[in-house]
Amino acid sequence: xxxxxxxxxxxxxxxxxxxxxxxxxxxxxxxxxxxxxxxxxxxxxxxxxxxxxxxxxxxxxxxxxxxxxxxxxxxxxxxxxxxxxxxxxxxxxxxxxxxxxxxxxxxxxxxxxxxxxxxxxxxxxxxxxxxxxxxxxxxxxxxxxxxxxxxxxxxxxxxxxxxxxxxxxxxxxxxxxxxxxxxxxxxxxxxxxxxxxxxxxxxxxxxxxxxxxxxxxxxxxxxxxxxxxxxx
Numbered sequence: 001x002x003x004x005x006x007x008x009x010x011x012x013x014x015x016x017x018x019x020x021x022x023x024x025x026x027x028x029x030x031x032x033x034x035x036x037x038x039x040x041x042x043x044x045x046x047x048x049x050x051x052x053x054x055x056x057x058x059x060x061x062x063x064x065x066x067x068x069x070x071x072x073x074x075x076x077x078x079x080x081x082x083x084x085x086x087x088x089x090x091x092x093x094x095x096x097x098x099x100x101x102x103x104x105x106x107x108x109x110x111x112x113x114x115x116x117x118x119x120x121x122x123x124x125x126x127x128x129x130x131x132x133x134x135x136x137x138x139x140x141x142x143x144x145x146x147x148x149x150x151x152x153x154x155x156x157x158x159x160x161x162x163x164x165x166x167x168x169x170x171x172x173x174x175x176x177x178x179x180x181x182x183x184x185x186x187x188x189x190x191x192x193x194x195x196x197x198x199x200x201x202x203x204x205x206x207x208x209x210x211x212x213x214x215x216x217x218x219x220x221x222x223x224x225x226x227x228x229x230x231x232x
Contacts, residue, residue, distance in 0.1 A: 033149035046139030056084025067127035071177035088120035115231035
């Protein structure tokens with residue numbers, strides 16, 4: 001028997017990534033992407049992050065808990081760094097230059113102690129989705145997996161958040177991330193943009209942007225719990 005309750009679409013607080021991305025991995029573009037990655041690995045190419053960590057951003061921050069989205073470019077391409085979260089590195093790895101600038105802004109904005117870890121996992125547990133526009137990279141070859149199809153996949157993620165949620169803060173740093181704003185309705189979400197925290201651009205607007213305090217201000221105004229940005 002098919003009851004109305006059985007057939008209804010889940011409420012937003014019940015939805016999982018599997019629900020909202022249903023069918024995406026079966027699409028031709030994604031199948032082509034998947035087979036390309038498998039071929040690269042089988043040929044002995046180093047692909048970061050490790051296969052088990054590629055979708056960590058989604059695994060660690062369930063769809064129904066997303067309050068903040070930080071968008072990066074592609075994973076770190078050095079050994080032992082990337083673990084599926086934009087800007088974050090594995091516990092014990094030194095923070096790369098862009099992350100050092102993020103910490104500089106964080107401590108200046110909120111007067112927090114400089115983090116002793118480069119892992120941002122603590123943020124993910126509070127509803128911060130750490131999403132790269134491209135989810136894999138060849139070792140030592142930045143942007144090598146751009147234009148393979150990841151952008152379409154992450155566009156779908158942003159679109160689903162935009163359509164099914166309200167009051168989400170999008171922190172978009174750099175041109176690759178800012179392009180994602182095209183899919184975000186600014187009347188129902190908060191979009192904060194800046195130059196990339198890379199040493200090449202951070203001092204042209206990222207340092208001093210106060211995105212961390214602005215995020216918490218918006219969340220508080222909209223009846224949501226603020227993010228504890230401290231990593232200690």
